[in-house]
Amino acid sequence: MTQQQITENWVKPYGDTMNDGRVQLSFTLPVALDENAKEAARQLALEMGLDEPAVVHAEDMGQGFSFCVLYGQCKHRVDLSRIKVAKPEFETLDKDAINALIAEKMGRKMVVVGACIETDAHTVGIDAIMNMKGYNGHKGLESYHEVRAINMGAQVDSEELVARAIEEQADVILVSQVVTQKNIHLDNLTRLSDLLEAEGIRDRVILVVGGPRISHELAKELGYDAGFGTKSYAEDVASFAIHEWTKRHAV
């Protein structure tokens, strides 16, 4: 058995000198400001693994709260060579290439049904990916002539979304979740995937979730095919979708 040699690549924060570990942080302590409160902030930073912490600013916020700004030197380091982040494996193509690929591989339009589900009232994410206009100069799926994009908007019940997906024979279900308070998005997303399983169509659709607090890793954990966070555009989602569709239909 051969032992593969991994080249270690340790990294820690950089201030103005390599490996100085300098970081800044700020937080509130639920106590009125006095010298003890400042010392408490300093000791907390020590506990967090910061050497030579300094409380550079502390201010009383009223009602028994204090705001502190600190600098310190991070004791810890990590080995970059051992890091492996889950991300969907596909190449992001441009709109024309995606359209051409859909035409070639599917020979028909790809049907994408999207919604921001359950109580979440924010259309901003699903609109950015699906609406004609798109976001930040990246046109949305409605503008792709090889995609039939159905944007159901926000506050859509999972049942309603699944029913529409069945009716439209969706290839892709695109879900947006913006509100994450008390992890409500996890409940909502689990509910949807359970429902798809119960209807027996989970394997027939490509299930994708997006949102500012969504990562691909989280999406996989929840049983989704892919997850997209901030700075994702229609072409990222569409590229993944056609890549995944092709993979599943490879003979």
Next chain:
Amino acid sequence: MTRLNLDQGQIDRARESARRIAHRVFDDMSQFTTTTVERATLRLMGVDGVDDNQIPLPNRLVSHLQELGLLQHGAAAVVAGAMAEHNLTAQQVAEAVAAGKLVLARPKHDKAARQSAEAIAAKMCDHIAAQRVLRAQQIEKVGEARTPWLYLIVATGNIYEDIVQARAAAEQGADIVAVIRSTGQSLLDYVPYGATTEGFGGTYATQENFRLMRAALDEVGTKIGRYIRLTNYCSGLCMPEIAAMGAMERLDMMLNDSMYGIIFRDINMKRTFIDQFFSRTVNAYAGIIINTGEDNYLTTADAFDAAHTVLASQLINEQFAYISGLKPDQMGLGHAFEINPDLENGFLWEVAHAQLVRQVFPEACLKYMPPTKHMTGNIFRGHIQDALFNVVSTLTGQNIHLLGMMTEAIHTPFIQDRFLAIQNAKYVFGTMRDLHDEVEFRAGGRIESRAQQVLAETVGILAEIEKIGLPAAIGRGTFADISRTMDGGKGLDGVIAKSADYYNPFPDLMLAGVN
């Protein structure tokens, strides 16, 4: 005061178009009532509480009337008739109906029933008028901040935790506290009952929550010597009921747009137009400042390209507000600082838009919203974006200033996020207090030309809307690039054609009270 040179004739033309647009909608809609208008009427007559299944009694009573085909006559006289006949209070009538012990019918003495309904309504109007006087007295006694008023949001999901945060915010300098509603309340066709301790993204708008927060803000306001205004959300499927509750509990502001629900919550158009009229009448009478939602258009449409749709919508909102008896200083017409920061001279265009709105609505209590769409999670850049927003607000004399949070797009604000936001605003407002008196807009310069262009586009789009009517214009996606139809959306089943003898004592009493 430095001013842009604008064509008053264009402003008048735009306003005249908006007036005709709003009146046409009002005329078309005045033949209908809705379930929530009738529930609000019952609440104002004293019906409250829930049954064993947590269904509010106003809903039970209105469903009962609807099943019997009586709702078209208006709930007020039918219930007043039953009160007289059985010697019960409105609440007791509701309880008896909910328990299946009483079946309502048309009053035997219709005229007497109306008179007694009117007497009950007049008593409630007296209560609301007294709340209005109490507000004025409180402001007189403890004082109030100068504008722009700092508007802060609390959203813990627990009203008692909200109170802790609201008090801290007030101590730090907030002038207005808005209690965010639980996600999804806009689509509930009833108003939940009691104090909320476990909401998602906020607490429910309930009468008990209103009462608890009002008491807390009165207390902290007295302590710090500044009246703290309380805001909630009079929107969604229960607009009229929330207005009624807010009027009874002395809220000071309500988010209350004539089109927001249609566009952003896919609530039926008829339902919204009818509900907004009744709710605004109540708000007008209660001395509540409404906040309109044009800022939201710019979260979906482009803030530069769609600037004229904001002004057009504000003019329409203004006319709807006049119909309901609202005065200009109760009109918190909304707009926002949402131009893409990467756009060259974007700040100039923000100044142009904000100053244009200021001059078109010189007496309105304008509400200016901070950047949200282009906030990235880079809190340091976000803090600068908010500072620039603060500059425009003070420079152009905005009234209600919603504080921007550098952690926008990351999480609901931490206590220090609010603290830093207030510090930022106070710094800018203080250091630039009289800047607006010292600088002039260059005649024919970029800012003035931009404002003139937006105004001209507004005249054009309003003329177009007037030609096809507001519903058709919404159908074309005129606002926020979102299209809705007359018979689409939620809540159409709650729209009921009034019979010829329909009666509701509140609109007349309240409109007479404000004029």
